[in-house]
Amino acid sequence: MVTANETTLQHLLEGSKQYRVPLYQRTYSWETKQLRQLWEDVVGLAEDRVTRDSTHFIGSVVLAPSPGNGPTGVPQYLVVDGQQRLTTLTLLLCAIRDHRATHEDAIHRGRMNDLYLTNPYKPEAQRLKVLPTQTDREAYQACVDSTPHAGGRDSIGTAYRFFAAKLVELDDPDDPFDIERLENAVISGLTLVSITTHPGDNAHRIFESLNNTGAALSQADLLRNYLFMRLPTRGEQVYRSLWLPLQDQLKTAKNLELLFWLDLVQDDARIKQTDTYSGQQARLDRLDGEESIEADVARLCGLGALLHTILTPATESHAGVRTRLQRLDEWGTTTVYPLLLHLLDRRRQGTATSDEIASAMLYVESFFVRRQIIGRATAGINRILLQLVTEMDRTRPVDLAVHDYLSTGRKHYADDDEVRTLIRTVPYYLNGRAKQRTSILRWLEAEHGSKEPVDLSSLTIEHVLPQTSTDEWEQAVSPDLEPGETYEQVHSALVHTLGNLTLTGYNSELSNSPFDVKRAQLDKSGLVMNQDIAQQSEWGRPQIHARADALAERIIAAWPGPLAGAKPGTNVQWNLMNTALAAMPAGSWTTAGDIAAVVGTTTQAVLARLGSVPTPHAHRVLQAGGLLSDGSREVLRAEGLEFDEHGRASLEQRLSFEDLAEASGLDLEWAEEPADRFASQLHEHGREVAEAVLEMVEFWDELGGSLGFGTGRSETSCFLFAREKDEEGGNIWPFAIYPSGRVEVVFQHLLTRAPFHQAALREELLRRLNAAPGVDLPAAKIEKRPSFPVGALLAPEARAVVRETLKWFYDQARSTVFVGAAR
Incomplete structure (x- = not known):
């Protein structure tokens, strides 16, 4: 009872x-x-x-x-x-x-x-x-x-x-x-x-x-149930006339949930997709009566039709809008969907024309392309896109408002000079997603205006100067070396830059062939960019730089840059400082320099603010090195802060600017994406090691595997997933890469993952990896987590062995026979 x-x-x-x-x-x-x-x-x-x-x-x-x-x-x-x-x-x-x-x-x-x-x-x-x-x-x-x-x-x-x-x-x-x-x-x-x-x-x-619950309902199921609970007399009619057509049009519960999330983020960019049901429920709670609920379902149906256009761009009738939707769909990020929904809705309401929304989409496409060119493909991109709808100026024409927003603040929207300068040096092939890199090259070919239409969909990226070098290539490139330079240095600096890359359907045939062989094959290509390369008599640094310069001008002409004279925002968000300081744990301290990094101002400005305006936990802001400038030591000691014999606060209790951001839940513009953090930490071992490791990571991505990254900021690890957690058989990965310098082979994890729960397959994995020069995993650790140094991947022979091993592992992990055996 x-x-x-x-x-x-x-x-x-x-x-x-x-x-x-x-x-x-x-x-x-x-x-x-x-x-x-x-x-x-x-x-x-x-x-x-x-x-x-x-x-x-x-x-x-x-x-x-x-x-x-x-x-x-x-x-x-x-x-x-x-x-x-x-x-x-x-x-x-x-x-x-x-x-x-x-x-x-x-x-x-x-x-x-x-x-x-x-x-x-x-x-x-x-x-x-x-x-x-x-x-x-x-x-x-x-x-x-x-x-x-x-x-x-x-x-x-x-x-x-x-x-x-x-x-x-x-x-x-x-x-x-x-x-x-x-x-x-x-x-x-x-x-x-x-x-x-x-x-x-x-x-x-x-x-x-x-707490003995069964399978959870999806957010779409929960929202449907809640909606019709609020429609006791009109429910059947609303279901037949509105809900069922919406459900049929969007086809899946996943797309319904996407619609409900997109509706919420039009007003609040902070809402996560996992909070869709609770956010919609809170909004619906503010509606009174069945008429209001029915009207809201009708409104959602209108947005659903627009989402259907976004998901299937071929249904769009305006050619300019259709092209831009197709390209943004090809780019493959759902965080652009809130803006696309807003643009299509503006057109439906009559506050924007098709030409204006096509222009707005071009600015977004250009924003993506130019960031990729300068090597900032992912930094803060999700936050920028989600906030665009809520923060852009609604009083201006929509395309100009989008251009204004993307041009101001620290958004890494590369201007023309940055494109011209960095296109020569940025390792384009190692940045961003493989599909996006290929897309830009396809779009560049389309911008050439070839009179012979070529199917670009099956083409892949080709390194003209090959990734794995040969004696013939060394002889071809060496005449252009400067005094004191080595061929290896020049090869490393050039091989992954955009000037050295093209598209081909004969990647495996071309491989490491000398330039004469490649030139003859490229001359047969229907691609204008390949015919341009084929016109060269040799291929080295001068030609690669000249092609990069030409591509830069084509990029500048095709994709508009930020507004001329636009500067990053300079307004200091002092409330952001207050929020970060209020979130500091007892027994911790920080410095004015760390706060300045959070707020985006100078140390002197922070000190002046702390000295003139009451601020939460201001006594926890100490001098660099943990020294005190006032008499607050006893207060800090009572809070749990420790001091050494010289009166300096414990360095272990210091919060860096990244710690402050994490403690307060802030999403700051300078915060790197985990993938960027992983890549930048790898460079501590030198550019050559970093590029060798990232080549392996890229190869895994091209195989079809996915990447996961640890949450640590001091060291962000990378995991190569062959299966995801929610797939049959559970997640599985062969090794984890740690930027501190090791590749950890996870035999212990594989003990419980089919098909590698079989000892014979784990032994085969050990044997294959040990065939790589510089890798020596002890057989006694077949149930542990042994590791080998990332530097081993510098040797082309070792990379070739590891690539073959990764392909073998991926094929085994994706095998339906073995996955089925794990049920």
């Missing part, structure tokens, strides 16, 4: 009571994703409650009366389910209390403690209204009691710091009631169902049954 009641956090916490988390519950584990979702729900609710008495349902808590309850004392309940939610909400109240006590009136500390967080005047064991598991208790009590250790590095402290930083970000100096509204929304506006079991029920069995 259970009793269920809808309630608020206020009713749940007011009065003398205690909610104890049983030992069989896991420790507190909410991460930034869940914290951010709760925060956004609360902020949205607070805004809604300005004009109407809104509530927001956040789930349930299942409670069981404690067996130790007696006729006197504080009533105690075991939290059977919902402890993560209940703990998080009280941590949010702690952060609100501390913020209001600091910035408004100290009276808020005692008020909120007595009402919602503690049972005043009760014995210590009964003082906290929420009592987490023993592992979390000390960190939680530090937050409730506002000790110097509040907001440490554990999960409890991280949640408290997240909310503290968000409150700093939210607090508007010109609005004295914004934080009060937020508190009221948390206390009175959040609703939940309190389910209470009867005395004698087995709380642990209830917990087990609640």
Whole structure:
């Protein structure tokens, strides 16, 4: 028997009571994703409650009366389910209390403690209204009691710091009631169902049954169910006339989910695809009545028709728009979809013409191409594209607004001079995705305007100066060497640049052939770019540079650059500094230089700001080397910061600018993509080693494998996946590459992955890799994780062996026979 009641956090916490988390519950584990979702729900609710008495349902808590309850004392309940939610909400109240006590009136500390967080005047064991598991208790009590250790590095402290930083970000100096509204929304506006079991029920069995769930519904399924729950009388008609045609047009649940996400990011670029259902539910909660819900489904159907055009560009009637859609589709990034949907919707509404949206798409295409040319293909690209819709100027013609946005700020939109300079030196073949590199070459051929149409779809990239050199090529290139240069240096500098690359359908036949052989074959090609190469009598540095220069001019003519004179934005986001500092854990420190890197300004400007404007945790900003400039050492020591005999703060407790960004959940323009970070870290071993390793990575990509990267910033590892986690048989990879200098062969991982759970295949993998010069994996470590140095890949013979081994591994891992055997 259970009793269920809808309630608020206020009713749940007011009065003398205690909610104890049983030992069989896991420790507190909410991460930034869940914290951010709760925060956004609360902020949205607070805004809604300005004009109407809104509530927001956040789930349930299942409670069981404690067996130790007696006729006197504080009533105690075991939290059977919902402890993560209940703990998080009280941590949010702690952060609100501390913020209001600091910035408004100290009276808020005692008020909120007595009402919602503690049972005043009760014995210590009964003082906290929420009592987490023993592992979390000390960190939680530090937050409730506002000790110097509040907001440490554990999960409890991280949640408290997240909310503290968000409150700093939210607090508007010109609005004295914004934080009060937020508190009221948390206390009175959040609703939940309190389910209470009867005395004698087995709380642990209830917990087990609640968590014994089956397969989860997709977000599209959940949203459909929720929509039609809101349509009790019109549901059947809306399903037949609107939902079913939409579903048939988009064909898959994945495309439906994509539509719902695209709809959300038109207004908020921060929403992740995994949060689509919760975001749409929150939006639909603000609609009243069946007519409003039906109208919204009709609106989504209109957007669905536009998404169908984006997914199938051939259905677009305007030639210019169709070409641009086809190219952006070929580029292969879904993060451009929000902009494309916005552009097509502007045309549908009559606020943009087809020519204008085609022009806007050309600027995006140009942005992609020019970044690829200068070697910045992926840096920050997703964030830039997602924010474009919400941040561009809606008062200007749409193509000009897109051009303006892409041209300003640190977006790496290469200007003409950068294209001309870097095209000679950037290793084009090693940057970005293989498909995108090939696409640009195909588009360049199309820009030649050949009178004979050639099918470019099956062509692949050919290195004219081959990747694996020969004596004949060394003799051909060496006459152009400068004093002190070696052939190996020149070969390495030229081989992967765009001037040395072309398209061909005879890649394997050409291989390492001398230039005379290649020239004869290229002269038969229907491609204008190949005929240009065939006209050369020899092929070395002068010819490669001359071709790069010619391609640069063609790129400049085909793809417009940023606005002339556009400069990166110079407005300093001091609120960004406040957010980052508010998120610092107790017992940590940083420097003004680190903060300057986060904000994008100078160290002197940060020091001046800290000295003139009240700033969260300003006392944690020390001089370089951990020296103090004021008398805050005892405060810092009370927070857990350690000092050496010379008074310097511990370097192990310092937060770099990357740590600050990570701690506060910031997505900064300078933040590198993991793939870029991996590549740049490899270059610490020298350009030759980096290019040798990246050649292997590229080969894996061309085989059809996928790449995964570690999350570490000091060292970002790379994994070569032959299967993904959700594929039959589970994920599998042969080795991991660490930029510190080793290639780790993961025999231990392969023990449980078909078909390599068979000892014979693992032994064959060992034998094949050991055939490469410089690789010597001990047979005794066939069930461990032995490694070989990345420098071994410098030798062309070793790379050839590893390439053959990777192909063999990939074929074995993708074998349906072996995958089926793993069922």
